[in-house]
Amino acid sequence: MISGAHVILYSQDAEADRVFIRDVLGFPGVDAGGGWLVLKLPPAEVAVHPSDEPPRHEFYLMCDDLDAQLREFRSQGVEITRQVSEQRWGRLTAIRLPSGAELPLYEPLHPTAHGL
Known part of the structure; x- marks a missing residue:
């Protein structure tokens, strides 16, 4: 029986x-x-999207209130790397990790599976 998922983020400054x-x-x-x-x-969920491109994987954090989360990040000095964009499926932005990598963050406007 599958008991969980393990996500790996590769980083130039892992620590x-x-x-x-x-x-x-x-x-x-x-x-x-x-x-x-x-x-x-x-809690997490996984979606499989069709693509004509080579296979790839993405990792997003989800939040219930994007504006409140961004205020908290800003108060902690976290760099917001993308303006919030309105997508048909949610409100999307990203933050900067210390390594320089971007970590996408969104507020879903679609039904979610992570609470099942």
Whole structure:
């Protein structure tokens, strides 16, 4: 039986990104051995989209109130890298990780599966 999912973010500054995810995003973690921090995610869902492009994977964080979340991030000095855009499926933006990578964030306007 499948008991969970494990997401991997590749980073040019993994330690700084781990600390950011733990301390700024507030995701608790465990030491998987040798100081290797593995962080707990909030409830998740997976969608499979059709594409004519080569296969790829994306990782987005979801929130219930994007404006409130962005205010909190700004108060913590987190860089918002994209203006909020209105999509048919939700309100989309992104934040900057310490490594320089972008992490997309959206407020869904569609039914969600993560609470099932």
